[in-house]
Amino acid sequence: MEINVTSINQTFDNAEQTSQIIVTLNGNTSDYSGDYLSSNVSVTSKDLPDGTSLDNVLDGVIETLARKKLEAYTTGTMPIRVSSIDRVYDQQTKLIANVVVSLVGNLTDGSGDYINCRTTISKEDLPSDKTFAIMTAADFKVLAKAKLVEVTKVA
Template sequence: MEIKINVTSINQAFGENEQTNQIIVALNGSSADGSGDYLSSSVNVTAKDLPESTSFDDMLDSEIETLARNKLAAYAAGAMPIRVSSIVRNYDQQTHEISNVVVSLLGSMTDGTNDYINYHTTITKEDLPSDKTFATMTASSLKTLAKAKLVAVTKVA
């Protein structure tokens, strides 16, 4: 269940001096396989994210996108507190066993940037460690697995 993350907008705000004071990049993606998996996020690129002696006014959109993707990957890897908001275990009505588990993760920064991640992923039997079944997976194990999938999906190549 691959999610391709795309930039949906780059919002560049200017101060009275016509200097960029904020860039907000929206990064979103969803799976094409019908699983309902998605990632929605907003990342503030600030002056401290820029290479030395670089200004926002001299940057290409592709360079801003790279900075935002790197920040998103850092957030997913632990720079942002991310919590589980729900775990839904879906049962196969024929076998009465769990067929998949849908985990929703939410993260947000409390530093005034309003940066956030909203991630929804489906865990299938193929995602489980080889020695585990859904019956032997705790909520804690499912949470760890979902967070690992978030890190993988946001990883910058």
């Protein structure tokens, strides 16, 4: 899945100084699975390189900072929880064909930063010694969170 910036929203205070920058990052898979990632990430003055302010930072720097922050969120700085696990059965074989896991996370610091993700776990994602029949919800949670970390990894 390719994660793209879909907007950079810069808001200003009464003195026309930037008060907030919110970057929206979204991605969809091209394999028609319906997998997606949607997120808002705030870039604050604490995130900026020395000598830079929210008013003179370039969009490319904002994007890089937002991507790094998104990666940090998925690796532990934002609580991410599983909201649902859907086992999808093949109607001919009567066996689980894949498992769809929905993940959500949000910060409670007032930033509005969030992650909403849907990921499909296929047979190829399972450990070599496992099948869907012997996987638990806890196992699917671990796999889904690992896939989220992988898709948000900054090169």
